[in-house]
Amino acid sequence: MRGISEEVVAAVRRLNYYTTGVVRELMPRSLFRFDQDAVFRELEDTGALPAILERVNYYNGLIPGGLPRPSTRIDAVDRSRSRYFLDLGEHLRFFPAHLKIDYLFGDITHVPPAPSVLKSRPIDGDNANSVLLKLDKFRHFRLFDDPIPFSKKAPKAVWRGSMNNPLRAALVSGHANSPFCDVGHVSRNFTEVPPKDVLSPVQQFQYRYIVSVEGCDVATNLKWVMASNSVCIMPRPRYETWFMEGRLIPDHHYVEVRDDFSDLEEKIEALEADPKRAREIVANANRHIGMFLERRNEKLTSLLVLQKYFEATGQLPPSAFTEGFFSRTESEPRMLLTA
Incomplete structure (x- = not known):
């Protein structure tokens, strides 16, 4: 019975994931405007801004100056890898369609030559060109209830x-x-x-x-x-x-x-x-x-990772977050204290 129950739960979860993603793609982009000032005020009021910026700068270590311009308009991202496309598109929809991005889908174990958004990267060495987003989350962020002490x-x-x-x-x-x-x-x-x-x-x-x-x-x-x-x-x-x-x-x-x-x-x-x-x-x-269970913080962190990407590649002007993105020097380590 347990096996059947788990299969049913998995099927419902899969259906919900794809249905939500498809409906989101069918909605007008105008409904997904990224109000930077409102987000900045909200984060300042809640006191969550420093912790979120630490995560953003961990995921995205890009520094402006001399970076190549990305090659693909964000409304032309490859749709053939459906889960990667839906996860990336979930947050790209908050930005103007003319912006461009480089990305890599799949299990990535190397650092690309140009700043690229991807799911995975090497931990050691200079991995600044590997900008992490929460991709293929249906597979990689499945959690299950464990009632056994x-x-x-x-x-x-x-x-x-x-x-x-x-x-x-x-x-x-x-x-x-x-x-x-x-x-x-x-x-x-x-x-x-x-x-x-x-x-x-x-x-x-x-x-x-x-x-x-x-x-x-x-x-x-x-x-x-x-x-x-x-x-x-x-x-x-x-x-x-x-x-x-x-x-x-x-x-x-x-x-x-x-x-x-x-x-x-x-x-x-x-x-x-x-x-x-x-x-x-x-x-x-x-x-x-x-840290990964607060949906609002997860969404805002993802949006700011992309905001920093577009600023670092010279496609968006400075924002309310620019100082938090780039105030550290290139020589400073990317540190994040966790529990």
């Missing part, structure tokens, strides 16, 4: 996924038969270890520890794992999205393991010996998730 969960680590990189192969090959774990793959083309049955997020919530492993770019399960009552265990991330994986603190938001997972059992034993520490890590992860 940490103490009532099975004292093991769990993972399920496809075998698309060496990290995942190392996890499954080294721990498929471990008494500390229930890890397995669901791929037909990986023959070293037999596949296991798929486990839904709700089924994985039965375990105290859930392993998160990057795939083609980021780990898709990371958001719902950190929103649960289970401890997230993973190697240090190499890529990041709107979720700001680069600001996650090892052994504070998650428990870090080696890339080859050779210390996985050791880390589980340490957590079992110190359940208070485990619950603190869960609480810290839940607080990080909380």
Whole structure:
């Protein structure tokens, strides 16, 4: 019954996502005017402006001067990748149609030569040309209710996924038969270890520890794992999205393991010996998730990321936000304090 219920919920969510996106695209752009002054006053009155600008400047590190002009009018963005198109168009509609943008859809693990809006980027190095927006959110920002307290969960680590990189192969090959774990793959083309049955997020919530492993770019399960009552265990991330994986603190938001997972059992034993520490890590992860649950702030942050993009590329004049966008110097690090 649980499986049927989860399938129904997923189908309704998918229908709602696409219906909302299509209806939005059919509405006149004039209904989506971006009133900068009104937004600025609202943010100042609520005291949310500094925190939002910190996030904006983390996602968008562009600095005006010498940047190439983008090539695609925002009313001519490629529609073939429907979820990416709907997510990008949701906020582009607030800006004049003649503005131009460069963008990359898909799992991006390199920094483009021109300032581009995308879903994912490398954490290390100069990634200023990679401007993050909340793209493909239907897949990457799914959260599920976890009613099971940490103490009532099975004292093991769990993972399920496809075998698309060496990290995942190392996890499954080294721990498929471990008494500390229930890890397995669901791929037909990986023959070293037999596949296991798929486990839904709700089924994985039965375990105290859930392993998160990057795939083609980021780990898709990371958001719902950190929103649960289970401890997230993973190697240090190499890529990041709107979720700001680069600001996650090892052994504070998650428990870090080696890339080859050779210390996985050791880390589980340490957590079992110190359940208070485990619950603190869960609480810290839940607080990080909380930043992304305020819909109004998410919308305003997205709009300001684009506003900064258009100002930095010389397409819009200075606004009420310009000083907050560009007051720091190029040498100053992009810091964001999280719980």
